[in-house]
Amino acid sequence: MIVVGLAGWGDHDSLYVPGTAAKDKLRAYGSHFSIVELDSSFYAVQPPDRMARYAAETPDGFGFVVKPYQAITGHLRGKSYYDNDDDMYRAFRESLDPVMSAGKLIAALFQYPPWFDCTKDNVRLLRETKKRMEGFPCALEFRHQSWFAPEFREKTLAFMRDEDWIHSVCDEPQAGDGSIPIILEATTPEYTIVRMHGRNVGGWNQNGAPNWREVRYLYDYSEDELLEWKDRISRLASQSAKVGIIFNNNSGGHAAGNAKQLMRMLGLPVYELPVDNPPEQLDLFNL
Template sequence: MIYIGLTGWGDHDALYADLTHKKDKLYHYGAHFPIVELDASYYAVQPERNIRKWIKETPDNFKFIVKIHQALTGHASVEDFADNREQLINQFKAMLQPLHGSNKLGCLLIQFPPWFDCTTAHINYMMYLINHFKAFPISIEFRHDSWFTDDMKEHTLTFLYEQGVMHSVCDEPQAGHGCIPFVNRITHQDALVRFHGRNAFGWTKKDMTDQEWRDIRYLYDYNEHELQSLAKELQILNKKARNVYVVFNNNSGGHAAGNAKRMCEILNIEYSGLNFKQLKLF
């Protein structure tokens, strides 16, 4: 089955034209898509009350792709969030348990930074994280192209297969070492695909604040030809994988929701069991 959705549920105004209360966004989102990427977990371990609330607001067959904490991938310092790395890992694992127990965890997304290149030390650290989170489905996303050079690609895919984790298939700009090619291969019974857009200028632009970086980096609207081509790639994966989780991350200009809806049309997908759509009566 192909699950199509977006990264986050708060920034997609096109979905909420009839919404009266902003607190109902996730419920309303669940009337459109069966999957979402949870980004809040990247910035902070979420309290159990939030997780329970999100479980309650989403359909029974809904899935969350949970992004791992930034301090566990080298994007931030562990000391800013916990006494040590293992404490933070244990807190994050506890956060995942309700989602996993309710069968709403699609996978844990471990996204490494652009400077996380193919070295023995980095492979060992990957294994460290995999071993700590082995009770959960895991997907690993690279950003440095050294993992997929001609002489390393097969080694990388074999490593992920042997570790029992998903390879995050990415569509993103091809703009130097801080990006990876589109490698439409599976290393697990399930697959994760993330569409970041193809804004090469925004991907490599320097001297930006974090907010400016997010606003520019993912500013992209997939055209019809690109969506048709990507749909064919998803169909290939769907023949090999049990589930294919697809998230559109080109949010900056509000294009992700429209692109995801169009992808559903191209693939002739109509999801059942979603939430009822709320109507604005006054």
């Protein structure tokens, strides 16, 4: 099974009837896509009652990919909301419980920063993290090339398989150590995630700029670039029962259109908003 969706649901205006309230957008999003990445959890662990509401507002068969709070993956630069790791992980697990109970949790997505390189200490941290998340499906995404350097590539994949990490395969610019190549290998038989970050090489490493997030994900995939992924997705689908594809190129409003373009290429049904009938033209010769 192949499903396609977006990172977040609030910023994709083309999916909604004008005037749709923010509180109604997730329900409407579920008519277009059956998977979504929850990013708000990166900035603060979401309350369980809110997560329960998200689960209730989405149709059967819908799935969430949930990013952990940024202190968990080492992104946080300031002070954490939590006094210790035990409390932090406990809060995150409690947040996931309602979605997990509803059968709608695809994975908690542990995306590590560009400075998280392939070292013994970091491998040890990944093992500890997986133990803390026991009982929850977890996906792993790297942002440092060392994990897939020739001398470590097979060891990294073997480690992920042994530890039951879902592989988050990335399409992203090849822009030095802070980006990873496309590795078309499933690491669990149940699920593989693909994240489409765009290919903005010039903007990828500008994380010192005030608007670096907007610049990094500013990209519109061409038809040829999406066609490249048709065969790649088929290859991943032969290795795992489900493949979930997330478009993260949100900055310019291209993600939803690219996602639906790929769905058509894959032969998946695409829902479009109904178009109002145009006003009837006056027939001057049939009065």
